[in-house]
Amino acid sequence: MEVQHRINKASIVAAVLAGSLALPAHSAGAARELPSKPTVADVIKDSKPTDWRALDPENTLYMEVPGGRVVIELAPGFAPRHAVNIKMLARENYFDGLAIIRSQDNWVVQWGDADEKNPRPMKTAKATLPGEFTVPMKNDSRFTRLPDRDGYARQVGHSNGFPSARDPRTGQAWLTHCYGMVGVGRDNGADSGGGSSLYVVIGHAPRHLDRNITVVGRVVAGMPLLSTLPRGPAPMGFYEKKEQHVPIASFKVAADVPEAERSKFEVMRTDSAAYKAAVEAQRNRGGPWTKVAAGHVDLCNAPIPVREQQ
Amino acid sequence: MEVQHRINKASIVAAVLAGSLALPAHSAGAARELPSKPTVADVIKDSKPTDWRALDPENTLYMEVPGGRVVIELAPGFAPRHAVNIKMLARENYFDGLAIIRSQDNWVVQWGDADEKNPRPMKTAKATLPGEFTVPMKNDSRFTRLPDRDGYARQVGHSNGFPSARDPRTGQAWLTHCYGMVGVGRDNGADSGGGSSLYVVIGHAPRHLDRNITVVGRVVAGMPLLSTLPRGPAPMGFYEKKEQHVPIASFKVAADVPEAERSKFEVMRTDSAAYKAAVEAQRNRGGPWTKVAAGHVDLCNAPIPVREQQ
Incomplete structure (x- = not known):
């Protein structure tokens, strides 16, 4: 049994921000399933080279x-x-x-x-x-x-x-x-x-x-x-x-x-549409694992993807 | 040089919540010092036995x-x-x-x-x-x-x-x-x-x-x-x-x-006045290290003190 944080695969969808906090809390075992949505991994997979910048x-x-x-x-x-x-x-x-x-x-x-008495010059x-x-x-x-x-x-x-x-x-x-x-x-x-x-x-x-x-x-x-x-x-x-x-x-x-x-890494451009989709994937996860989408992302929970340079 | 998070010692003061976010950002090297305030450690030190409950x-x-x-x-x-x-x-x-x-x-x-094939009964x-x-x-x-x-x-x-x-x-x-x-x-x-x-x-x-x-x-x-x-x-x-x-x-x-x-620990009662002061110590730190008090505490940054049973 896993604490999962991957969901279903799907194409990138536009960010839908409002309203999820207004969802009633599901009762235990509720059968209703959230629509599937792209995950952060999906967004990375579907991104374009121009969505990234090398260090x-x-x-x-x-x-x-x-x-x-x-x-x-x-x-x-x-x-x-x-x-x-x-x-x-x-x-x-x-x-x-x-x-x-x-x-x-x-x-x-x-x-x-660490040497306060004889500090390195x-x-x-x-x-x-x-x-x-x-x-x-x-x-x-x-x-x-x-x-x-x-x-x-x-x-x-x-x-x-x-x-x-x-x-x-x-x-x-x-x-x-x-x-x-x-x-x-x-x-x-x-x-x-x-x-x-x-x-x-x-x-x-x-x-x-x-x-x-x-x-x-x-x-x-x-x-x-x-x-x-x-x-x-x-x-x-x-x-x-x-x-x-x-x-x-x-x-x-x-x-x-x-x-x-050198380590050859690239970082997703945070002013790209791909990044907007990555943050939305974290803000409102889809089914089948997720039962309640958060409807919010804390600044420090917004992932900033890094990968080996392609 | 330390990333300090202890400040001055003082008596417990009432929570002052509003307004700190309205403080102008200090310019680098600004000489103005925030008033000293009790730290979480001070609050713990000044707490009463009834502010705690044993596990x-x-x-x-x-x-x-x-x-x-x-x-x-x-x-x-x-x-x-x-x-x-x-x-x-x-x-x-x-x-x-x-x-x-x-x-x-x-x-x-x-x-x-970990053994999915032969799970422990x-x-x-x-x-x-x-x-x-x-x-x-x-x-x-x-x-x-x-x-x-x-x-x-x-x-x-x-x-x-x-x-x-x-x-x-x-x-x-x-x-x-x-x-x-x-x-x-x-x-x-x-x-x-x-x-x-x-x-x-x-x-x-x-x-x-x-x-x-x-x-x-x-x-x-x-x-x-x-x-x-x-x-x-x-x-x-x-x-x-x-x-x-x-x-x-x-x-x-x-x-x-x-x-x-057994491990004998006690937890600060989160419905006590001491706890309110502990959270305020985190929300609005005083001088001389702190230059800008946050004026806010994130739920997961509010400390929940635990200590050896006294």
């Missing part, structure tokens, strides 16, 4: 950890100075030989320099930068809004493959803390982080961190290498002993890796 | 897996027939020696009988039951509503320690798929599950499963024993080989375990 090697990072490679896509449009600084840290080999030092259940995995890269918690909405030309309401923000949707939010009253836009998003650890000061300590969300989206931290990107492959790490026994999930640290063999900009060794 | 051994399950014990609290008010059946399965040693057979990233860990327990996807609201007298809006349901809140939702138009209430919630795997039929295959949510809340599955309870201790399991390589996170299965040494009702061997 840009200059804005992609490879973190090599035991078990394999974590692939991170940077979002320079939302954190331009941090993206530059993190790439500089990578190119100056700052992270190579450092470690993952924290794994807190339903929260984050974090890496950086930086070269050209900056130790701290002013926070880039939000950007002017006008900088974010790739936003595609979801019709679904959200408790944390006036508007939510996707900006060129990243979950994001915006507030027309303040004119600001920001990336949101969904599963797999990468942020910049900081101390109390808004300008106390710079990218030398990064974390990834491994649990339910801690959206209350939105607009409080610089979010720099998203893990597009390799999440299980992080999400399955043993949780740290010290407060806040830090590892207690050096032997528990998970070593980072290398942390590189993809453009600096020989082409033959 | 009922008759409605608590212990699953022993490599590394330790997973403690599950059943919610018989929401799934009365399944709770009875799962306890019968436990008492007839159905799960002992079976295994965790699935671990899918950002989704679920699931256990049961049942004794008195039933193989299948009518689904208990929702219950009449009148059966749920312990509901405490959150003021926060939700995209998936008309009303959300907590029922005696479990996240739940309700729809006054249909008169139905149901448990919600938050992190750590336990559900009953089933095939296409609403009456095709019975509790012999159970799953736990290990990622962002898949709320679109609400009202489609019988939810029977919540993991109150031991989540890392499940959430860090290697992800299964087969489709939907199933393990491919028997050697990958994670054995269940035993699965017992706590009441059947000698008292000296």
Whole structure:
């Protein structure tokens, strides 16, 4: 018996948003079956090559950890100075030989320099930068809004493959803390982080961190290498002993890796009709497994398909 | 540098819900500091013994897996027939020696009988039951509503320690798929599950499963024993080989375990003033780390405190 999340195969249908929450709850064993609908997998299968974009090697990072490679896509449009600084840290080999030092259940995995007494020196890269918690909405030309309401923000949707939010009253836009998003650890000061300590969300989206931290990107492959790490026994999930640290063999900009060794992924364009269909497949699932279609999709439940480049 | 989520200490203040979303986004480096406020840890520290209830051994399950014990609290008010059946399965040693057979990233860990050809026979327990996807609201007298809006349901809140939702138009209430919630795997039929295959949510809340599955309870201790399991390589996170299965040494009702061997936990009463303060601590964090209070809490981000019995 499976917790299924595939449904029937069918052609892509237009998004039908309204009304499903108005369905009466089915009584147990109700025989009525929902009409079949395409699944996310169907949408991917039926998509066109132009519905996808390849990762840009200059804005992609490879973190090599035991078990394999974590692939991170940077979002320079939302954190331009941090993206530059993190790439500089990578190119100056700052992270190579450092470690993952924290794994807190339903929260984050974090890496950086554990040695506070004798910290690794930086070269050209900056130790701290002013926070880039939000950007002017006008900088974010790739936003595609979801019709679904959200408790944390006036508007939510996707900006060129990243979950994001915006507030027309303040004119600001920001990336949101969904599963797999990468942020910049900081101390109390808004300008106390710079990218030398990064974390990834491994649990339910801690959206209350939105607009409080610089979010720099998203893990597009390799999440299980992080999400399955043993949780740290010290407060806040830090590892207690050096032997528990998970070593980072290398942390590189993809453009600096020989082409033959690059991971070739493509991300579904979040401003495409295919993506709209993928989100609708999640919002209102069809029969025969589903008994009640949700009629809503939470921003962080909207899948952002990634696949090997075709 | 830490992704902090502790703030200052202070006395418990009344919930102030409105308005925070109207705060202008702080510019990077803004010097204005939010007033300090109690954290969830502060609320727990300041709570009274009557703000807590001990787990009922008759409605608590212990699953022993490599590394330790997973403690599950059943919610018989929401799934009365399944709770009875799962306890019968436990008492007839159905799960002992079976295994965790699935671990899918950002989704679920699931256990049961992997041997479809030669399934383990049942004794008195039933193989299948009518689904208990929702219950009449009148059966749920312990509901405490959150003021926060939700995209998936008309009303959300907590029922005696479990996240739940309700729809006054249909008169139905149901448990919600938050992190750590336990559900009953089933095939296409609403009456095709019975509790012999159970799953736990290990990622962002898949709320679109609400009202489609019988939810029977919540993991109150031991989540890392499940959430860090290697992800299964087969489709939907199933393990491919028997050697990958994670054995269940035993699965017992706590009441059947000698008292000296029981885990003694207590859960904060979700209809207490202390709990209201705990949720508010999550909804609107204070200074000095927080720069913008969220002004909202997602149902599945509202912490449900559990501690060793005092």
